[in-house]
Amino acid sequence: MHVMQYEITLPADYDMGIIRTRVATRGHLLDTFPGLGIKAYLIRERGEHSPVNQYAPLYLWKAPEGMNAFLWGTGFQGIVDDFGRPEVQHWTGLSYAEGPASAALPRTATRHRAPIPTSVAPADAVEAALEESVTSAKAPGAVATALAVDPRHWELLHFTLWEHDAPEAPGERYELLHLSMPERERLGEGRQW
Template sequence: MMAMQYSFVLPADYDMEIITRRIRDKGHLLDGFPHLRFKAYLFADRKDGDIEGTDNLYAPFYLWDAPQGADQFLTGPGFNAVSRDFGRPSVQTWIGWHAELGRDLSQARYASRDIRPIAPDSDLQALRSKSIVDARNALKHDDALASLTAFDPTGWNALRFCLWQSPPEHSCEDTQLYRVGYVALP
């Protein structure tokens, strides 16, 4: 399992309706894409009162069953169009530890993402075990639809990503919140 995300920081005066229209018109094109568990079309509008942040963002997030799906997407026409329209982004990738996918992901309206450094002296097996328990427990929250955990051994960071029906409570100032415009599913 592999998680992937790229992000575009857009100008402060950018018309975010362009992004929501793009998602509305093209989101369904990834439904049924090979090896895709889901693609969450994420965005943040700096004027949105439910999303605390200072930037306008377009930041799709993917969960793949196998890296072949990511390869097929990144070398295909969809990513080529995004790169043409916004510039080729750096693509963050994480090796999946665990994913809890609950009931209908198409009901997701918000997402949260935490990326935290893994200390050099960390016990990685213990960290993975705790992350898995945390992912499972997240789905006990009424509004939680998905929770996954993964890590990046290149930069030694741990990822926690969740999909929600309502704006989530968050205690970490480093948590990035997003609106979900669409969720593409297998």
């Protein structure tokens, strides 16, 4: 599994209705995209839970072929044409799990990025993060959760989809506008090695 996200931070006075309309009219285009496990169309609006307006879709890819087909095809070019070329962040998948609300359509998501301290062995940090991810996956209202790592920057990423409002937790909270999940069942439960 590969996790990918780009963040498009928008002006403070930006009409987020534009993004909502974009997702409502185009989101379905990836509902059958080969190799895509999940695409969560995420936004943050400036206010109580966010300092910025942001469109920040997050993808869980089964294999790099699907991710490459998207990045080098017409899908990503639409983002580039409309917003410029954003930095694409990507992480190697460590685990994926369905939660007790897996049959529900999620409304919110959380993302927490955490550095792996140089004083901690990478394998120990990953094992601890896996335990935390298992706990998150069992939380009431959890639809699905993924754990990934960026070994270039030694950073862990915890991502969870929630049936209702995301619980208070470290990291960013997002509203989910649409969920494409053509190959969700192929992401594979549990540890990815």
